[in-house]
Amino acid sequence: GRSNARTFKVETACPGTVSYADILALAARDSVNLLGGPSWAVPLGRCDAMFSNATGATTDLSGPGSDLDRLVAGFTAKGLTSHDLAALSGAHTVGMARCLSFRMRVYCDDDISPVFASQMWQVCPSSGGDTAVAPLNSVTPAEFNNGYYRGLVAGAGLLHSDHELFNNEPLDTLVRLYSANGAAFASDFAASMVRLGNISPLTGATGEVRLNCRKVNS
Numbered sequence: 001g002r003s004n005a006r007t008f009k010v011e012t013a014c015p016g017t018v019s020y021a022d023i024l025a026l027a028a029r030d031s032v033n034l035l036g037g038p039s040w041a042v043p044l045g046r047c048d049a050m051f052s053n054a055t056g057a058t059t060d061l062s063g064p065g066s067d068l069d070r071l072v073a074g075f076t077a078k079g080l081t082s083h084d085l086a087a088l089s090g091a092h093t094v095g096m097a098r099c100l101s102f103r104m105r106v107y108c109d110d111d112i113s114p115v116f117a118s119q120m121w122q123v124c125p126s127s128g129g130d131t132a133v134a135p136l137n138s139v140t141p142a143e144f145n146n147g148y149y150r151g152l153v154a155g156a157g158l159l160h161s162d163h164e165l166f167n168n169e170p171l172d173t174l175v176r177l178y179s180a181n182g183a184a185f186a187s188d189f190a191a192s193m194v195r196l197g198n199i200s201p202l203t204g205a206t207g208e209v210r211l212n213c214r215k216v217n218s
């Protein structure tokens with residue numbers, strides 16, 4: 001569990017030295033790598049925040065029904081590019097989404113593989129069953145590779161926001177490249193993860209190294 005993350009060896013070796021923010025960035029890197037994805041050097045030295053911002057998580061992240069303009073705008077507001085958007089969305093190579101998040105996509109979008117849509121109808125009823133889940137990447141759901149992009153090209157993007165990356169607009173070229181060239185995806189993903197992890201890092205007096213990941217130090 002998260003609250004037990006301090007059983008990490010870093011805490012016994014160097015008490016109060018490595019922040020949870022840094023541990024999370026390292027764990028993300030290692031999770032990707034353990035599933036067959038790339039690895040990268042994670043810049044360290046983040047502090048943990050003194051307060052949390054639950055509403056920011058909703059207002060600053062675009063929802064799964066967003067169109068491409070909105071997705072790009074959300075990334076631009078954080079100093080990331082549409083190229084980062086195309087590469088980082090490849091994290092949807094693993095993990096699940098709830099019916100609630102993709103119902104509109106599989107019942108209302110025209111631009112979807114009919115076979116894929118009818119498979120999703122089996123999982124996700126047109127009403128009710130909001131919490132039923134399907135893999136974000138039905139091609140290779142448990143591997144970190146470019147299967148997600150192969151799905152997009154085949155009209156089998158699960159979220160509307162996934163499909164928006166391959167909708168006859170500028171990012172189609174990148175999606176095609178990633179779908180054909182796993183090494184190009186792996187290398188762009190790693191570079192974009194470093195940029196993602198460097199968004200306004202908290203350092204110095206405004207933060208702290210938490211002793212318990214669930215609360216500020218007293």
Ligand code: HEM
Pocket residue numbers: 062063064065066071085088089091092094095096097098099100101136159161
């Ligand atoms: C580009 C805009 C993005 C949108 C609109 C988006 C949206 C979503 C949604 C709706 C879900 C399913 C949540 C649910 O139904 O409960 C999801 C899952 C997930 N997303 Fe994203 N996402 C985006 C970008 C990213 C990025 C940049 C990453 C990481 C680099 C990421 C990693 C994941 C992972 C790993 C899951 C699976 C979680 C699980 O299985 O528990 N997503 N995303």
